[in-house]
Amino acid sequence: MAQQHLEPTDPDPLLGPVTGPVPAGALAGYLRAQATEFLRALRLHREAGAGAASSGGSVEATLALRRSARRISGSLHTFQAVLDPDWSEAMRPELAWVSGTLALEHACSARLERLLLALHRLSGTVFPAQAGTGSGTGAARSSPSTAVATVAAGAGARTATASGPAGTAAATAVSERGKLTMGAAKAGALLDRQLTLARTRAHSTALQALGSSRFHAVADKVAVLASEVPLTPAAGSADLRPLAEAARERLVDAVAALPLVTAGSPYNAEALMHGLSPDPAPHPQDVPWHQVRLLLRLHRYAREVLCAAVPAPTGTEDPTDRTDLIGGTDGTAPAPPPNVGLVAAGEALDRHRDASEASAAAAHAARTPRIAPATAYALGVLHADQRHDVEAARYAFQHCWQTDVVGSL
8 A cells, every 4th residue: 555655844634733843842731631541540539439349430530541552552552752761661551451450350241242243133123222212321231131132022022923825835935034033032132141251250350450459560560650651861852753654654564464455345254254154263364353442542643742832723622533533522631632543443343353252152152062063053144144244344444444534644
């Protein structure tokens, strides 16, 4: 993919409205703001109650902890040349541990909700909440077992309507659909047991981590970071823009290595070849796409640091601004002007990651010993459906990248 190399003084739509050298002080201010956000989220989490698994305040505080930890860790990676090397190398893995540990419970909940919604869609059964609102998200989150029961009830109702002379012609089709529906009910129950157990374990792990001496040591270091950023002696004359440009080039190179020609087709049969393989290793096609997602995140964080040196305009709020992608809105963390192409590309890669992990969960459930053939069949259909979602996300990303992102270079 052809790249246009920009001079350090040229405005770059991907790097933000920065037209001159960016001093290391912008990085220091950004890190202090994120450290402050980390400490504020930690205080809110403790006030909400560490044992409140479903507390809204606890969930929001956990998300804020993850966001600030990711941004600090990503900034340490991108701008490590102007930071104390020993300190940054010691902090990065600890922050990654915090973010990864806190993400497990949310990932299990979102995966279960996604798979149950897909089972309802594939089996032709609708959530009671979906009939009025068009979205079953709340129902799936509140009671996944209710969703499984709804599938089974729908199977009996449709089988009854097929009886009698008028329904003889459609009896075979309804019977086959009923097999999928009953298999979906059992598949949903199996997924519910497995992912609920995984979510419970992840919650316990997160609580143990937040109360451990390791986390307290990380929190102490973040508290010091909120007031003092360990820069190198040469950071006073350093320019952050070339470091951010290097992060952008790594992203562009990684995207250029992706099979975008294959992703240009909304259906990729090769994506189903290794789906139910006995090997539980990640799908071989997914790894480079996950890497691009991480590089895109690092690029967004580097863009935030550069834009910290530019005063934000007042009264120009953009409805496409997403705080989970480009920073806070309460003044504690600088938020650059949103780049619609980057936001859409990040959303496509997030959908790719979610569908990939959901397909892996369906394949793992299908490997459960001694399950009924109808259950295994439903899980196979569910796995194929999620792999199609993976391909749809890749198609959306390549379209967005080539039209919105590359077009702005």
